[in-house]
Amino acid sequence: xxMPKPRVIYWFRxxxxxxxxxALKAALDLKPESLYPIWTWDPxxxxxxxxxxxxxxxxxxxxxxxxxxxxxxxxxxxxxxxREAPQTLFPKLFKAWRITHLVFEKDTDAYARDRDTKIIExxxxxxxxxxxxxxxxxxxxxxxxxxxxxxxxxxxxxxxAAGAKIGEIARPIPAPKSLPDPGETNLDFGQxxxxxxxxxxxxxxxxxxxxxxxxxxxxxxxxxxxxxELGLKPATTxxxxxxxxALRMLSDLSDxxxxxxxxxxxxxxxxxxxxQATTLLSPHMxxxxxxxxxxxxxxxxxxxxxxGTASQxxxxxxxxxxxxxxxxxxxxxxxxxxxxTYNNPNCRFIPxxxxxxxxxxxxxxxxxxxxxxxxxxxxxxRWKHGRTGFPWIxxxxxxxxHEGWIHHxxxxxxxxxxxxxxxxxxxxxxxxxFEEWLIDHEAACNIGxxxxxxxxxxxxxxxxxxxxxxxxxxxxxxxxFVRRYVPELRGFDKKYIxxxxxxxxxxxxxxxxxVRGDGSGGxxxxxxxxxxxxxxxxxxxxxxxxICLQGMKNAYAVGLxxxxxxxxxxxxxxxxxxxxxxxxxxxxxxxxxxVAQEDRGEAQQAQDETTTTTxxxxxxxxxxxxxxxxxxxxxxxxxxxxxxx
DNA sequence: GACCCTGTTGCCTCT
DNA sequence: AAGAGGCAACAGGGT
Numbered sequence: 001x002x003m004p005k006p007r008v009i010y011w012f013r014x015x016x017x018x019x020x021x022x023a024l025k026a027a028l029d030l031k032p033e034s035l036y037p038i039w040t041w042d043p044x045x046x047x048x049x050x051x052x053x054x055x056x057x058x059x060x061x062x063x064x065x066x067x068x069x070x071x072x073x074x075x076x077x078x079x080x081x082x083r084e085a086p087q088t089l090f091p092k093l094f095k096a097w098r099i100t101h102l103v104f105e106k107d108t109d110a111y112a113r114d115r116d117t118k119i120i121e122x123x124x125x126x127x128x129x130x131x132x133x134x135x136x137x138x139x140x141x142x143x144x145x146x147x148x149x150x151x152x153x154x155x156x157x158x159x160x161a162a163g164a165k166i167g168e169i170a171r172p173i174p175a176p177k178s179l180p181d182p183g184e185t186n187l188d189f190g191q192x193x194x195x196x197x198x199x200x201x202x203x204x205x206x207x208x209x210x211x212x213x214x215x216x217x218x219x220x221x222x223x224x225x226x227x228x229e230l231g232l233k234p235a236t237t238x239x240x241x242x243x244x245x246a247l248r249m250l251s252d253l254s255d256x257x258x259x260x261x262x263x264x265x266x267x268x269x270x271x272x273x274x275x276q277a278t279t280l281l282s283p284h285m286x287x288x289x290x291x292x293x294x295x296x297x298x299x300x301x302x303x304x305x306x307x308g309t310a311s312q313x314x315x316x317x318x319x320x321x322x323x324x325x326x327x328x329x330x331x332x333x334x335x336x337x338x339x340x341t342y343n344n345p346n347c348r349f350i351p352x353x354x355x356x357x358x359x360x361x362x363x364x365x366x367x368x369x370x371x372x373x374x375x376x377x378x379x380x381x382r383w384k385h386g387r388t389g390f391p392w393i394x395x396x397x398x399x400x401x402h403e404g405w406i407h408h409x410x411x412x413x414x415x416x417x418x419x420x421x422x423x424x425x426x427x428x429x430x431x432x433x434f435e436e437w438l439i440d441h442e443a444a445c446n447i448g449x450x451x452x453x454x455x456x457x458x459x460x461x462x463x464x465x466x467x468x469x470x471x472x473x474x475x476x477x478x479x480x481f482v483r484r485y486v487p488e489l490r491g492f493d494k495k496y497i498x499x500x501x502x503x504x505x506x507x508x509x510x511x512x513x514x515v516r517g518d519g520s521g522g523x524x525x526x527x528x529x530x531x532x533x534x535x536x537x538x539x540x541x542x543x544x545x546x547i548c549l550q551g552m553k554n555a556y557a558v559g560l561x562x563x564x565x566x567x568x569x570x571x572x573x574x575x576x577x578x579x580x581x582x583x584x585x586x587x588x589x590x591x592x593x594x595v596a597q598e599d600r601g602e603a604q605q606a607q608d609e610t611t612t613t614t615x616x617x618x619x620x621x622x623x624x625x626x627x628x629x630x631x632x633x634x635x636x637x638x639x640x641x642x643x644x645x
Numbered sequence: 646g647a648c649c650c651t652g653t654t655g656c657c658t659c660t
Numbered sequence: 661a662a663g664a665g666g667c668a669a670c671a672g673g674g675t
Binding site for chain 1: 667669670671672673
Binding site: 155156157264265266267268270313314315316319320323408409412416421459460461463464465466467470471 | 651652653654655656657
């Protein structure tokens with residue numbers, strides 16, 4: 001019996017490009033009779049992962065651009081976006097389109113591994129040959145871990161040592177010059193629709209989510225969806241996706257040889273916004289609209305030309321990619337546990353405020369959090385929505401929400417502020433907000449960076465606290481960045497731009513904005529005329545910094561990791577004073593840093609904004625009262641609390 | 646065990 | 661005006 005000619009599904013995921021795709025090359029090397037470029041509409045992304053309209057928009061840009069590029073190579077082809085989960089869709093497609101091979105790029109994200117394992121099983125059962133190639137990172141994360149003695153990669157030197165053992169980073173592969181036709185694209189089968197609830201992205205929508213109404217979309221043409229089809233609110237980001245744009249941006253970068261060769265990340269300005277000080281290529285890296293090897297070699301060839309004056313990893317441009325690989329290696333080694341403190345052997349345990357709710361049957365965080373302190377909950381909301389009263393922090397958070405991107409050092413500033421250097425709130429809360437809003441959200445990098453900045457893993461010098469006043473002044477003495485994103489303060493003298501509450505009220509009036517309240521009334525006009533309002537700072541930063549330092553010092557001295565038995569069973573509390581910062585009262589309690597809470601119905605929980613729950617006083621134990629009365633809005637009186645032992 | 650060095654990106658004061 | 665040193669001090673790897 002002659003071998004059937006290959007009929008191949010190429011499954012696009014986080015590799016939305018034609019240039020330098022090792023997996024796509026493998027598909028073409030099969031010399032297929034038919035090649036189907038497919039995107040499957042995974043309900044995990046639609047309903048379970050946090051994705052705001054800006055990242056959706058970037059993804060759809062990438063899909064449309066890729067589809068057009070495919071059509072340019074073969075007018076009969078395009079990106080076929082099929083609106084069903086891959087687990088149920090593929091068996092039907094295999095049959096209907098007489099598929100022989102399934103090809104895709106390896107993905108080591110925790111969820112992706114689970115999904116792909118299942119897909120491989122399904123394909124095997126259907127007699128389909130599966131071809132998987134590494135291509136998302138410089139090195140295969142699993143190989144990197146293997147060469148790092150099987151341990152998660154926790155420093156750049158480990159990555160460099162393990163990478164050296166693997167060998168030279170591959171040169172990019174040119175884009176294909178032609179693509180085979182797809183075969184027939186009949187859909188003579190039913191559509192399996194996912195459960196629409198729980199929908200973690202309900203708050204992102206202002207319309208009905210309709211993307212599962214038909215397999216091939218509303219026009220039956222397999223087109224990429226629109227934000228309207230997804231029922232999403234309009235996107236506000238000025239940044240655009242797609243391989244065409246990414247390659248142009250890379251060319252613009254490499255045209256500027258001096259910038260490319262001498263780039264040092266810590267010297268770039270987080271306050272620059274027109275244009276930004278860094279490459280803006282991170283979202284393209286995430287969606288694969290630019291290959292990391294394409295970027296690596298374009299830069300490295302320029303660096304080699306400028307020996308002597310060129311910057312070196314880790315601060316150089318290629319160094320940034322090494323950090324990316326480092327975080328992928330850590331994630332590949334730890335799986336789901338990488339994304340949380342609970343049960344994570346690599347992560348320090350610190351009893352932050354607003355701890356994650358944990359499903360003890362799976363050992364995984366649920367995506368909800370518990371409110372141990374009404375004050376912390378208020379701080380969190382004010383941080384998230386850019387009304388802390390610290391202009392530098394508020395400007396960054398507003399830029400993040402509106403544009404979906406902020407400079408790396410800006411991320412440091414807001415992350416330090418939320419966790420170890422300000423609010424003493426769980427880094428997992430911050431990571432969730434970044435997941436929701438960043439257009440370049442990469443799970444491994446986001447989680448890793450939050451652990452870094454909160455000093456729970458990768459980094460430990462917690463006494464290096466970022467000041468919301470001094471830090472931005474290194475680059476922006478005049479406060480132009482604040483004026484751009486916090487327009488209420490546009491008229492303020494530079495002397496007060498980072499500390500507007502210190503300005504005399506007469507000057508505040510003259511400059512058109514009063515500093516008062518907590519920002520809950522918005523930034524519109526005050527009751528007395530045309531004056532704008534900007535909130536007072538939500539705490540005394542210097543005092544709060546001391547509280548955090550003491551808390552960190554104490555937690556470090558206790559020295560627990562996330563997988564310590566005492567963390568798992570809640571008895572870690574014995575090791576902390578009741579008065580220590582965080583939900584530390586009593587000697588035993590719920591797992592992790594969870595706090596007792598009243599039973600609440602699912603419906604009630606779903607009504608709360610994303611992950612928040614209403615504050616509930618603790619009832620455990622007689623001595624275990626609330627350290628802070630619900631509704632308390634300042635930390636006055638706590639700042640002089642004496643040190644533990 | 647003691648010491649030293651390194652670690653992408655702190656702040657403040659002094660020179 | 662850029663750089664050094666003090667601040668009170670971390671982990672991890674090497675000797």
